[in-house]
Amino acid sequence: MLLPHGYSFSLEHCAAHSHCFTPVGRRWLSSKDRRKAVLITGCDKGFGHALAKCLHAKGFTVFAGCLLMDENGDGARELRNMKSERMKVLQMDVCSDQEVARAVDFVKRTLKEPEEGLWGLVNNAGISTFGEVEFASLDNYKKVAEVNLWGTVRVTKAFLPLIRRAKGRVVNITSMLGRMASPSRSCYCVSKFGVAAFSDCLRQEMYRWGVRVVLIEPSNFVAATGILTAAGIDRQAQALWSGAALAVRQDYGSEHFARHVATMKSFVSSGLKDVSLVLNAITEALTSPRPRNRYNPMEMYWWVRLQVMTHLPTAIADWLYIPGATL
Numbered sequence: 342m343l344l345p346h347g348y349s350f351s352l353e354h355c356a357a358h359s360h361c362f363t364p365v366g367r368r369w370l371s372s373k374d375r376r377k378a379v380l381i382t383g384c385d386k387g388f389g390h391a392l393a394k395c396l397h398a399k400g401f402t403v404f405a406g407c408l409l410m411d412e413n414g415d416g417a418r419e420l421r422n423m424k425s426e427r428m429k430v431l432q433m434d435v436c437s438d439q440e441v442a443r444a445v446d447f448v449k450r451t452l453k454e455p456e457e458g459l460w461g462l463v464n465n466a467g468i469s470t471f472g473e474v475e476f477a478s479l480d481n482y483k484k485v486a487e488v489n490l491w492g493t494v495r496v497t498k499a500f501l502p503l504i505r506r507a508k509g510r511v512v513n514i515t516s517m518l519g520r521m522a523s524p525s526r527s528c529y530c531v532s533k534f535g536v537a538a539f540s541d542c543l544r545q546e547m548y549r550w551g552v553r554v555v556l557i558e559p560s561n562f563v564a565a566t567g568i569l570t571a572a573g574i575d576r577q578a579q580a581l582w583s584g585a586a587l588a589v590r591q592d593y594g595s596e597h598f599a600r601h602v603a604t605m606k607s608f609v610s611s612g613l614k615d616v617s618l619v620l621n622a623i624t625e626a627l628t629s630p631r632p633r634n635r636y637n638p639m640e641m642y643w644w645v646r647l648q649v650m651t652h653l654p655t656a657i658a659d660w661l662y663i664p665g666a667t668l
């Protein structure tokens with residue numbers, strides 16, 4: 342199955358975690374909710390793939406955007422093999438104007454009542470990277486932002502007319518790193534802080550249209566998804582080291598760099614292995630009559646750290662959590 346490291350997602354799993362299946366939170370999905378349609382980006386694997394199945398099992402019509410549908414990727418094929426009228430799989434690279442325009446067209450043509458619009462858009466597609474500022478190239482920043490930030494902006498702008506018509510929901514998956522910085526994650530943080538800013542502005546603009554814009558800020562679920570792999574980290578590490586200036590390599594030293602890569606690799610099997618906290622938050626964002634503006638699917642440790650990092654003076658927050666920081 343498509344979630345690595347021995348984690349598997351199945352509808353049985355979804356049923357076993359009743360907070361992921363109906364009822365949503367304390368409510369049952371209404372029959373009206375069950376007739377709604379939602380488009381999700383990045384459904385080849387990870388959260389997006391699991392969400393597509395979970396929302397479909399609840400009765401939604403799901404438009405599952407996949408990066409690799411045209412290449413017969415595993416995730417797209419698995420969704421297509423469900424052979425359900427309510428599971429529509431479509432090719433959609435969020436970085437491509439053309440593919441996004443085609444997706445809008447497909448949704449318009451496929452919706453049973455297009456004049457009622459599209460209820461939900463979940464901007465989930467994303468990539469991750471690491472590397473201290475002096476090692477990360479400008480291209481690293483641009484590549485991550487191209488998918489995470491500009492992809493979200495592109496897809497949202499394209500689907501907003503349909504979402505406004507439905508007075509529906511835009512649900513953007515950022516990260517706890519979209520609100521709190523972390524050493525060696527600047528490329529990712531820049532992109533996710535950008536998505537958070539975009540979402541906050543959009544939320545304020547959309548009140549008058551009855552559209553709700555919701556941010557989902559998960560903590561670490563790396564072990565449950567494919568966003569970081571040991572092989573990917575090795576590849577990135579090689580590029581970071583060989584791309585860095587000689588002076589940077591000498592000043593930081595290979596030992597420091599190797600330690601850093603080893604720490605990143607230890608993340609691959611870390612974090613929460615059950616994605617239902619995230620699926621549940623997204624479902625709540627799509628179905629609650631009064632969704633929150635932000636959901637924080639995370640364990641207590643990260644929730645406390647997020648509060649400290651975002652509410653206390655930065656000098657104190659850094660002193661508490663960042664090695665080397667002094668008061």
Ligand SMILES: NC(=O)c1ccc[n+]([C@@H]2O[C@H](COP(=O)([O-])OP(=O)(O)OC[C@H]3O[C@@H](n4cnc5c(N)ncnc54)[C@H](OP(=O)(O)O)[C@@H]3O)[C@@H](O)[C@H]2O)c1
Nearest residue numbers: 383385386387388434435466467516561562563566567568
């Ligand atoms: N996992 C975590 O710990 C975590 C924590 C906080 C936030 N998030 C966020 O959650 C979202 C989903 O991540 P995930 O962990 O589920 O990662 P994942 O398993 O790697 O899934 C991400 C999906 O996005 C797809 N994708 C990448 N570039 C794309 C593009 N240009 N157009 C369309 N789709 C594209 C990937 O396609 P391929 O299969 O072809 O790569 C993949 O299907 C991301 O926005 C991520 O930043 C994840």
